[in-house]
Amino acid sequence: MSRDRWSSRSIFVLAAIGSAVGLGNAWRFPGICYSNGGGAFLIPYFVAMLTAGIPLLILELSIGKKFQGGSPTAFASLNKRFEVLGWWALATSFIIICYYAVVMSWVLDYIIYSVTLPWKGIEGGAAAFFTGKSILGISDSPGILGGFSIPALLGLIVAWIAIWWCIRNGVKSVGKVVKYTVSLPIILLIILAVRGITLPGGIDGIAYYLTPNWAALGDIKVWAAAYGQVFFSLSILFGIMVAYASYLPKNTDIPSNAMVIAFSDAAISFVAGFAVFGTLGYMQMVSGTPIADMRHTGVMLAFATYPEAIVNLPGPGIIHILFALIFFLMLFTLGIDSAFSIVEGIVTGLVDKFKWNKRKTTAWFCVIGFAGGLIFVTKAGLYWLDIMDHWVNDFNLIAIGVFECIMVGWIFGAKKLRDYFNKGTATIIGKWWDIMIRYITPLVLLFTSVRYLIENIANPYGGYDQKYLLIGGWGIVLLTLILGIVFTLFKGAPEQIAEESETPQVEAE
Numbered sequence: 388m389s390r391d392r393w394s395s396r397s398i399f400v401l402a403a404i405g406s407a408v409g410l411g412n413a414w415r416f417p418g419i420c421y422s423n424g425g426g427a428f429l430i431p432y433f434v435a436m437l438t439a440g441i442p443l444l445i446l447e448l449s450i451g452k453k454f455q456g457g458s459p460t461a462f463a464s465l466n467k468r469f470e471v472l473g474w475w476a477l478a479t480s481f482i483i484i485c486y487y488a489v490v491m492s493w494v495l496d497y498i499i500y501s502v503t504l505p506w507k508g509i510e511g512g513a514a515a516f517f518t519g520k521s522i523l524g525i526s527d528s529p530g531i532l533g534g535f536s537i538p539a540l541l542g543l544i545v546a547w548i549a550i551w552w553c554i555r556n557g558v559k560s561v562g563k564v565v566k567y568t569v570s571l572p573i574i575l576l577i578i579l580a581v582r583g584i585t586l587p588g589g590i591d592g593i594a595y596y597l598t599p600n601w602a603a604l605g606d607i608k609v610w611a612a613a614y615g616q617v618f619f620s621l622s623i624l625f626g627i628m629v630a631y632a633s634y635l636p637k638n639t640d641i642p643s644n645a646m647v648i649a650f651s652d653a654a655i656s657f658v659a660g661f662a663v664f665g666t667l668g669y670m671q672m673v674s675g676t677p678i679a680d681m682r683h684t685g686v687m688l689a690f691a692t693y694p695e696a697i698v699n700l701p702g703p704g705i706i707h708i709l710f711a712l713i714f715f716l717m718l719f720t721l722g723i724d725s726a727f728s729i730v731e732g733i734v735t736g737l738v739d740k741f742k743w744n745k746r747k748t749t750a751w752f753c754v755i756g757f758a759g760g761l762i763f764v765t766k767a768g769l770y771w772l773d774i775m776d777h778w779v780n781d782f783n784l785i786a787i788g789v790f791e792c793i794m795v796g797w798i799f800g801a802k803k804l805r806d807y808f809n810k811g812t813a814t815i816i817g818k819w820w821d822i823m824i825r826y827i828t829p830l831v832l833l834f835t836s837v838r839y840l841i842e843n844i845a846n847p848y849g850g851y852d853q854k855y856l857l858i859g860g861w862g863i864v865l866l867t868l869i870l871g872i873v874f875t876l877f878k879g880a881p882e883q884i885a886e887e888s889e890t891p892q893v894e895a896e
């Protein structure tokens with residue numbers, strides 16, 4: 388059987404944008420920006436994008452297309468010793484999909500709650516509704532699992548069914564879904580941004596968003612967060628972009644597409660900031676609490692602060708329902724294509740090596756992913772999600788980034804890869820790319836990760852008890868490494884994957 392193909396170049400670009408643009412833009416970016424110096428964060432963010440994000444995106448798309456395989460196969464083709472890196476990336480994305488699907492499950496719950504807005508007027512507002520017994524019933528410590536949160540558990544089942552449905556036929560079904568899951572959330576986001584800016588006090592919120600706190604630039608945490616966010620947001624280093632590009636035919640222009648993907652992603656994050664900060668500005672006016680004191684980041688921003696703002700919007704109740712629906716529908720459509728891209732990335736890696744049946748592998752993987760997410764739908768789920776999100780994203784990814792640079796920049800040869808992707812492109816990439824991949828990207832990454840490591844050892848993250856950080860942080864890092872090694876050691880199906888340059892339609896089975 389020949390390898391699956393995207394039905395067109397634009398469908399591939401849409402799917403890649405769909406993967407990149409996700410909850411990370413609407414939920415993670417404004418939250419991270421907010422806790423890392425507001426407007427000043429845009430500087431490390433763009434530096435990270437130019438010095439690491441775009442060069443690595445080009446790198447991943449190129450090797451995926453060149454070697455026509457998911458990340459383990461593609462990395463192994465560069466150099467046999469690097470297969471393990473590909474599996475490590477996939478093991479990391481496995482952890483991420485386990486909790487990403489849980490966030491999707493809350494979004495599904497909230498789409499239903501939008502109709503009645505049950506947090507309206509209750510004591511403690513939307514935050515109490517979310518963490519209290521109505522939904523998460525959050526326990527006192529990560530050690531107290533305390534059974535499942537039923538709404539989250541039910542949501543998780545539906546989320547996985549939705550993910551499975553979108554990718555059940557591989558890139559063929561992905562191609563059909565992304566037309567809607569990419570355009571709809573962008574339209575909804577623009578509506579929310581316009582509403583945010585035009586709310587009373589909205590402009591003050593925007594001022595907070597865009598006024599740089601220069602002191603933050605001296606803080607290493609801010610830089611580490613910027614790199615982590617760029618990788619998370621562009622979906623690079625997870626093996627996804629390699630997998631998506633492996634379904635491309637020979638004559639696709641990688642550099643130009645990479646630019647389109649990266650800039651669309653950044654633009655959408657930036658717009659999301661307007662929606663979020665405009666609304667926070669309004670809340671500041673309504674509640675009298677200054678934005679700087681609203682200690683709501685990440686998850687809480689989407690599930691507490693924003694829902695609270697919605698029920699406080701000027702206008703009749705129907706407006707509240709409408710905006711709640713717009714907001715959560717946006718989150719769902721934003722997230723679903725990112726979620727299934729992770730699964731597609733992992734399944735591609737497995738199928739390429741073991742030559743398993745792709746449909747069955749996809750279905751089984753969804754069951755395993757669901758099982759892996761169960762820890763996050765317990766009463767201690769939010770704690771574990773927070774700890775793992777912090778470690779895996781900021782640590783594993785930075786490490787994988789360094790190795791990718793060494794592998795291509797020094798062992799395979801940056802110039803060799805650049806000559807390859809510069810063939811037949813409208814955007815010729817200059818020598819700067821070699822310099823980035825060989826020196827700048829790995830050095831910056833190495834520096835940030837070492838400083839970051841020291842920082843984390845000195846100050847336990849989030850004030851959690853060390854033992855939980857050991858399990859959820861280092862334990863998970865170790866687990867992903869072990870999984871990476873185990874999958875490398877398993878013997879794959881015998882057939883060799885040939886390079887695309889030799890055989891354009893490579894046999895996949």
Ligand code: PHE
Nearest residue numbers: 407409410411619620622725
């Ligand atoms: N890029 C996605 C987002 O911004 C998240 C994601 C991460 C998707 C990793 C795939 C892989 O939400």
